[in-house]
Amino acid sequence: xxxxxxxxLYAIYLLTMGGIYAVLVxxxxxxxxxxxxxxxxxxxxxxxxxxxxxxxSTASSGRHLGGLSLPLWASLPGAMIASALIAWAVAxxxxxxxxxxxxxxxxxxxxILRLVLKNEDWATNGARGISRIPKPFEDLPEPWNQIAMLLxxxxxxxxxxxxxxxxxxxxxxxxxxxxxENEAAARAAGKNVEGFRIEAFVLGGALMGLGGALMxxxxxxxxxxMAEPLSTTFIVWVMxxxxxxxxxxxxxxxxxxxxxxxxxxxxxxxxxxxxxxxKSAYLRFFLVGLxxxxxxxRYPAGILKEHRPIGK
Amino acid sequence: xxxxxDRPTLEFQGISGGYGGSEIIHDISIRVxxxxxxTLIGPNGAGKSSVMNATFGQLQINGGRIxxxxxxxxxxxxxxxxxxxxxxxxxxxxVFPNLTxxxxxxxxxxxxxxxxxxxMEEMFAxxxxxxxxxxxxxGALSGGQRQMAAMAKALMVDPEILLLDEPTAGLSPRFRGxxxxxxxxxxxxxxxxxxxEQNARQALGIADRGYxxxxxxxxxxxxxxxxxxxxxxxxxxxxxxxxxxxxxAPNPGSEAPAVDGSTTQSMRP
Amino acid sequence: xxxLIGFVxxxxxxxxxxxxxxxxxxxxxxxxxxxxxxxxxxHGETMTLGxxxxxxxxxxxxxxxxxxxxxxxxxxxxxxxVMDRLFFRPLRTGPTVILLIAxxxxxxxxxxAIQIIWGVDLETLSKGLAIPWVLFESLRIFPxxxxxxGAALLLMLGVHGLLRHTPIGxxxxxxxxxxxxxxxxxxxxxxxxxxxWITGAVxxxxxxxxxxxxxxxxxxxxxxxxxxxxxxxxxxxxxxxYGAMAGGLVIGVAEELxxxxxxxxGPLVSPGYKSGVAFAIMIALLIWRPSGxxxxxxx
Numbered sequence: 088x089x090x091x092x093x094x095x096l097y098a099i100y101l102l103t104m105g106g107i108y109a110v111l112v113x114x115x116x117x118x119x120x121x122x123x124x125x126x127x128x129x130x131x132x133x134x135x136x137x138x139x140x141x142x143x144s145t146a147s148s149g150r151h152l153g154g155l156s157l158p159l160w161a162s163l164p165g166a167m168i169a170s171a172l173i174a175w176a177v178a179x180x181x182x183x184x185x186x187x188x189x190x191x192x193x194x195x196x197x198x199i200l201r202l203v204l205k206n207e208d209w210a211t212n213g214a215r216g217i218s219r220i221p222k223p224f225e226d227l228p229e230p231w232n233q234i235a236m237l238l239x240x241x242x243x244x245x246x247x248x249x250x251x252x253x254x255x256x257x258x259x260x261x262x263x264x265x266x267x268e269n270e271a272a273a274r275a276a277g278k279n280v281e282g283f284r285i286e287a288f289v290l291g292g293a294l295m296g297l298g299g300a301l302m303x304x305x306x307x308x309x310x311x312x313m314a315e316p317l318s319t320t321f322i323v324w325v326m327x328x329x330x331x332x333x334x335x336x337x338x339x340x341x342x343x344x345x346x347x348x349x350x351x352x353x354x355x356x357x358x359x360x361x362x363x364x365x366k367s368a369y370l371r372f373f374l375v376g377l378x379x380x381x382x383x384x385r386y387p388a389g390i391l392k393e394h395r396p397i398g399k
Numbered sequence: 400x401x402x403x404x405d406r407p408t409l410e411f412q413g414i415s416g417g418y419g420g421s422e423i424i425h426d427i428s429i430r431v432x433x434x435x436x437x438t439l440i441g442p443n444g445a446g447k448s449s450v451m452n453a454t455f456g457q458l459q460i461n462g463g464r465i466x467x468x469x470x471x472x473x474x475x476x477x478x479x480x481x482x483x484x485x486x487x488x489x490x491x492x493x494v495f496p497n498l499t500x501x502x503x504x505x506x507x508x509x510x511x512x513x514x515x516x517x518x519m520e521e522m523f524a525x526x527x528x529x530x531x532x533x534x535x536x537x538g539a540l541s542g543g544q545r546q547m548a549a550m551a552k553a554l555m556v557d558p559e560i561l562l563l564d565e566p567t568a569g570l571s572p573r574f575r576g577x578x579x580x581x582x583x584x585x586x587x588x589x590x591x592x593x594x595x596e597q598n599a600r601q602a603l604g605i606a607d608r609g610y611x612x613x614x615x616x617x618x619x620x621x622x623x624x625x626x627x628x629x630x631x632x633x634x635x636x637x638x639x640x641x642x643x644x645x646x647x648a649p650n651p652g653s654e655a656p657a658v659d660g661s662t663t664q665s666m667r668p
Numbered sequence: 669x670x671x672l673i674g675f676v677x678x679x680x681x682x683x684x685x686x687x688x689x690x691x692x693x694x695x696x697x698x699x700x701x702x703x704x705x706x707x708x709x710x711h712g713e714t715m716t717l718g719x720x721x722x723x724x725x726x727x728x729x730x731x732x733x734x735x736x737x738x739x740x741x742x743x744x745x746x747x748x749x750v751m752d753r754l755f756f757r758p759l760r761t762g763p764t765v766i767l768l769i770a771x772x773x774x775x776x777x778x779x780x781a782i783q784i785i786w787g788v789d790l791e792t793l794s795k796g797l798a799i800p801w802v803l804f805e806s807l808r809i810f811p812x813x814x815x816x817x818g819a820a821l822l823l824m825l826g827v828h829g830l831l832r833h834t835p836i837g838x839x840x841x842x843x844x845x846x847x848x849x850x851x852x853x854x855x856x857x858x859x860x861x862x863x864x865w866i867t868g869a870v871x872x873x874x875x876x877x878x879x880x881x882x883x884x885x886x887x888x889x890x891x892x893x894x895x896x897x898x899x900x901x902x903x904x905x906x907x908x909x910y911g912a913m914a915g916g917l918v919i920g921v922a923e924e925l926x927x928x929x930x931x932x933x934g935p936l937v938s939p940g941y942k943s944g945v946a947f948a949i950m951i952a953l954l955i956w957r958p959s960g961x962x963x964x965x966x967x
Contacts, residue, residue, distance in 0.1 A: 125765060127709070127772060163936035180954050186765045187707035187906075190772075191898045194709075194956060196945040198895055207941040321776050324769070368782040383770055385757045456853065459789070481854035495845040498838065503836070506842045510854040552853070 092230075093336075099233045103342075106240035107301045109342035111319070113247055114294030114337060120332035121260065123267040123288040125190040126282050128317040131197030132292045134174055134204060136166035136299025141217045142210075144304070148219075150211040156224045159223055159304070166300035173200075174292025178285040187346040197320070204311040216310025221302050224396055238299060243337070247294070248302065249384045263287060321372070325379050331389025340390065349375075404471045407432050407484075407569050408560050408591045409454070414463035416453055422461060423449045424615040432607075436592045438623070440599040440636060441612035447595040448490070450612070450649060451564050455480050462591065468559065482510055484559030490568055493549035496538025500548050503537050507555035515555060522551040525584065543574035547581060554585065561585065563594040567601075579605050599636040601622060602629045611635070673806040681926045685813045685882055687920025688820035692875035693893060694900035694912035695827055696868030702844035703864045703906030704756070706767040712874060712890030712899065713778035718744045719880035720786050721887065726793055732883045733793045734815060737874055744873035748865050760861075760924040764818065775891075783887045793877070793884045796939025801810070814880045823874055824913055827867065831909060836863045844907055892943065895908070903955055905960025915960070919946050 111133060117122040126132075140162035142153030155161075177196055181189040203212045211217065224235035254260050266273045266280050274280050303309045313319065322345065330341020349371070356367035382389065400657035402641050407430035417423040424446040431437045439447045452458040454465060455477045467472045467483055475483065508515035526547045534541065537548050546566050550621060553561060566582065567575040575598060583605050586592050596602035603609050606623040611632060619626065626632050693715055700708045722736040722744045754772055759766050802810035830837040836859070843850040843860045851857055853881045879889065900919045904911020926937040937945060953960065 123765070125768060130670060171892075180951060182945050184958050187701070188902075188954060190709075190768055191707055191895075191902070195895050195898075197943050197948060199947050202941055202944055206938065321773070324772070328769070339716070356949065366784050369780040373780035376775075376780065377774040379773035380755050380770060380777075383766060383773070384755075387762070387766070388957065392731065477848075477851040478854050478856065481852060487852050491851070492846050492849055495842045495849065497845050498841055502838050506838055506855070508848075509835075509839065535953075556854070576687055 096230060096233060098239050098270055099230065101347060102232070103237045103240050103305060105343040105346040106237070106244050106351065107298055107305060108323065108326060109244055109339050110240075110247065110301060111298035111323045112330070112338040112342040113244075113251060114291040114298065115323055115327050115340040116291075116332060116335060117251070117287050117294065118291035118329065120334065120338070121255065121263045122284055123186070124182075124284060124288050124291075125186045126193045126288075126291070127190045127320060128193035128195070128200075129295055129323050130194070130195030130313065131200040132170045132174060132198055132295035132312045133299035133302070133319050134309075136170045136296030137303035137387065138204060138211060138217070139169040139296070140166040140300035141220045141303045141309055141364070144221050145217060148189060153176050160300050162304070163297060163300050166296045166303075170296025170299070171289045171293040171332075174289045175285065175294075177292075178288035181206075182284045182288070196351065201311050211311070211382075214311060216308060217303075218308045220307045221305050222304050227330075231252065236305060240305075243297070243301070248335055255335065259283075274394055288316075301365060321379075322346075325375050327389075328379060328382050329389060334389070337389050345375075400534065407466075408468055409468040409593060410426075410465045411450070411453070412466065414453055414460060414465060415448075415464075416458045416460040416611075418448065421656045422615070423458075424612075425464070426452070427612075427617050428463075428616065429610050431593045434586070434589055434591055435607045436586050436594065436605060437603040438606040439593070439595045439612055440602060440610045440626075440632075441618075442636070443597075446615040447612055449533060449615075451487065451593075451595060452632075454485055462476075481556060481558075484556070486553035486556055486558035486560070487529060487562045488546075488564065488566065490551045490564040494537040494540075494545055494552060497535060497536055498538050499534050500540070500574055501533040503548055503552045504555050504626060507552035510556060516563050518557070520554055523556075525592075526551050526581070536545070543577055544571050546570070546578050550581065553592070558590065560591045560593060563592060563599055566621040566626055567593055567596065567598055575601060592667065599632070600627065603632075670806075674926060675818045677806075677808050681809070681813060683921035683924030684917070685816050686879075686924060687917035688817050688824075688877045689875050689882065689899050689916075690775050690896050690920045691913045691916025692823060692871045692891070693897035694904065695824070695909050696871045696875075696903065697897055698845075698901040698907055698909055698912040699840070699864050699867050701901065702909075703840060703847075704760075704767065704861060705764045705847075706771065707893065707898070707906075708868075709768070709770075709771040710735070710751070710774040710778055711868070712894035714744060714748060714869060714872040714890070715777050715876030715879065715893060716782055716890035717747060717778065717883075717893070718869075718876035718886060719885045721873070722781060722793060722880065723786070723791055723878040723885060723935070725786075733812075733877065734819060737819070737877055740873040741870045744876075745866050748869040748872075749862065752861070752865050762934040775823070777893075778888060779891065779899055786887065788887050790897075791880075793885060812881060816882055819874065819878060823871060827871070827909060830867065836860065840864055840867075850943045855879050895943060896946040899950040899953075902950055902958075905958055908960065911960055919949065922946075922949060 111129060115129060118126050131150050143155050143165045144159070144162040146154055150156055173196065177192055181192045181344055205214055207213070222236065223239055224232045226232070227235055262273065263277055266278065266283055270280060272314060288294055299313070326341040326345040327338055328341070329345060330339070331337030352371055356364055356371065410430040411412070411427050415422055415425050415519070423628045428449060429437070429450070430440070439450060441447055450457050456474045464471055464477065467485065471481060476532060480487070495506060498506065501519070504519050504567065505515070508518065509559065523533065528544050529547055529551055532544065540548060550561070550563070552567070563582065567578050570578065579601050582594065594602060594606070603623040605628050606610055608620065608622050609626045610617055611619040611626065613622060619629070693711065697708060700711070707810070709797070718740040721740040721951045722733060722912055723887040724735040725739045737875065751774060755770050756767060759770055794812065798810050798812060800810045802808055831841055839850070839855050839860050840863060843855065843857060847857065848859070876889070879893065882901065896919050897916070900915035901912050901917030904913070923942050923945045927939050927942060930936040
């Protein structure tokens with residue numbers, strides 16, 4: 088009975104985390120899937136969201152900036168706005184250049200943000216990170232607090248999904264597809280290609296900030312290692328590529344699938360002897376990289392292919 | 400004449416093709432005989448460059464055959480075409496701008512296994528303006544000199560046929576005349592030339608034969624002289640171009656203007 | 669006077685050393701960009717691999733660091749060629765941004781593999797205390813710094829010879845100028861691609877070994893230098909090897925000079941942000957001069 092309850096709690100945890108990753112993947116899907124913009128610094132936008140929401144929502148501590156004790160309806164939008172602003176700055180600089188420049192710049196911005204988070208003790212408590220971030224519904228009895236958190240994440244995900252599906256079918260989404268497929272033609276049709284690209288990059292950045300905020304509230308603690316590119320950026324990329332970029336359902340599917348595999352494989356590796364446990368953690372990353380390569384070569388469209396909205 | 404020399408150097412037999420589903424040229428049959436200059440003329444978008452690209456496997460061919468000296472080369476890969484003896488000078492980016500003129504010629508001789516230096520000196524003799532600029536990056540050359548460098552580079556392999564895509568595009572009338580003179584000089588060495596040109600009058604003036612392409616179809620063919628005299632061709636291409644009206648066509652019989660340092664004063668940096 | 673000596677000893681000389689290492693890394697990056705048309709994110713990890721191979725050779729033989737270079741280069745070249753065959757060549761005909769993603773994934777794979785094989789601990793290549801030569805009673809020069817700069821200069825001279833005086837080097841430059849024309853000229857492009865990987869891997873291995881020799885070595889070294897060498901390649905103009913040499917030197921010197929007390933007593937830039945200097949230079953370039961200092965091309 089106990090173990091069954093444990094499995095139940097684990098499943099809730101799995102779905103909640105998967106849902107948070109799905110928010111990130113949808114953000115990347117807007118940037119890469121819809122618009123073809125490469126982002127190698129997902130972790131940076133994610134961390135900005137996490138820190139912003141932490142600063143807005145935590146109680147005053149004297150160890151870091153903020154302590155505004157504001158509720159979720161302030162911390163989540165705040166996180167989105169902060170990430171969106173940084174995304175806007177990066178996009179404004181790089182959007183005219185070819186994708187390699189954007190890739191390098193986004194990698195750089197993530198690294199700089201990590202440095203700022205680590206070095207600016209007064210604002211972020213440095214390497215020690217920010218703890219005691221309020222978690223929504225944490226006053227509810229177990230397991231209802233966990234269930235409520237999951238429902239919140241899923242509700243946000245559903246709203247995002249519906250909005251994005253609508254945007255994709257709307258003229259806005261069709262212009263995006265047109266730009267990605269044939270930039271010259273879109274330009275000739277009088278579309279402001281740069282403007283649309285910046286919009287997409289900023290919107291994607293905002294969603295990554297939202298994902299970061301949800302993660303901060305969910306795990307209640309954040310530190311600069313969240314901006315470590317390995318853990319976040321790669322996994323989100325793999326989720327999108329495996330699920331099928333350009334397709335919101337694929338993004339959702341990829342997020343839950345990869346997260347489930349990632350998380351359950353951890354159960355196996357933690358039972359290995361200590362020296363193998365460490366190595367197997369790296370082996371898991373190696374396999375993620377390998378999975379990415381195989382998908383790129385064998386299933387370039389991902390598992391769920393993109394369904395083009397029928398345009399007129 | 401032996402049967403061998405009767406065989407055209409390059410022959411298109413009813414070639415149709417295009418890019419990605421849309422067909423651009425339809426049932427094109429042309430041939431370039433040994434030692435001939437053949438020109439393709441026609442309005443923009445008539446498919447002239449597509450004919451060139453077909454020779455290199457750069458066009459998706461839906462029907463017909465391309466023969467080089469009787470051997471089928473339809474759909475050959477670009478890097479193979481040059482090994483078979485087809486040297487192509489594209490209209491733009493036809494030299495490596497960051498390589499010196501001499502390095503361009505060396506790279507032009509890439510597929511040669513023998514000592515290419517005598518050939519290179521021959522090219523410098525054929526194009527004296529290049530000789531003085533052999534250590535200059537090709538990107539720093541003037542338009543006319545760049546065309547010469549591109550031709551010299553293409554000739555390094557001793558090709559069976561030289562393909563020129565609008566060699567005079569973007570050049571002033573004076574340099575155009577020089578380039579046409581160079582084309583004749585190259586041809587005088589026995590190299591057949593297939594040339595796409597916008598400057599129909601001058602091109603037909605030096606060509607043995609010409610083809611008129613309209614909307615991807617071959618509308619007319621004939622000797623350069625006949626096409627020049629043809630009223631329909633005149634109405635279609637020759638009358639419209641004001642700049643060509645004023646500059647007389649070079650008489651095919653007269654001696655070509657010299658392509659040496661003395662006539663290239665303004666080309667010096 | 670003491671000010672000046674301190675500046676030279678602790679900022680200028682380390683800057684030149686670091687800069688020549690960055691230059692080696694940036695040349696490989698810029699060559700792959702010029703010829704294969706993508707920014708290779710795995711290049712930093714290639715450097716780390718070279719350094720770990722040197723570590724193995726030293727553990728086995730106790731040779732001098734520089735003597736391990738040929739082995740480090742050889743093994744790195746072989747690895748890179750296998751990676752090209754497995755992960756890049758199948759994608760070569762598609763859009764180049766897919767190659768970029770593949771290199772991104774490969775960066776993760778290489779680092780994980782290095783961590784599985786060699787762990788994550790800090791290692792050093794040269795044991796024992798380094799004693800500097802003291803010139804004019806104050807100028808301190810470490811022999812290893814001379815060796816590093818000397819080796820880097822020799823390698824750069826080698827690159828110059830390759831690109832200017834060998835047929836394959838000229839073909840590499842030609843393909844960097846125009847891949848289409850190179851094909852029409854009959855250049856065997858796969859051979860040029862291979863030569864590019866070999867050159868890049870040789871230089872990356874050397875850069876990795878020299879960097880580990882100068883400081884220390886761990887599995888994250890490659891990622892740490894990725895941003896500076898990208899910045900160096902951008903500074904020199906992507907696709908331009910000579911620009912990358914100059915760019916590497918500029919970035920290295922700028923990073924070390926940034927911590928000098930230009931204004932007041934404290935360092936101008938806190939050491940915690942040293943790696944941000946390269947990024948700041950890069951952003952400034954992207955805004956005002958994306959073609960690089962020497963007017964490279966913008967692809």
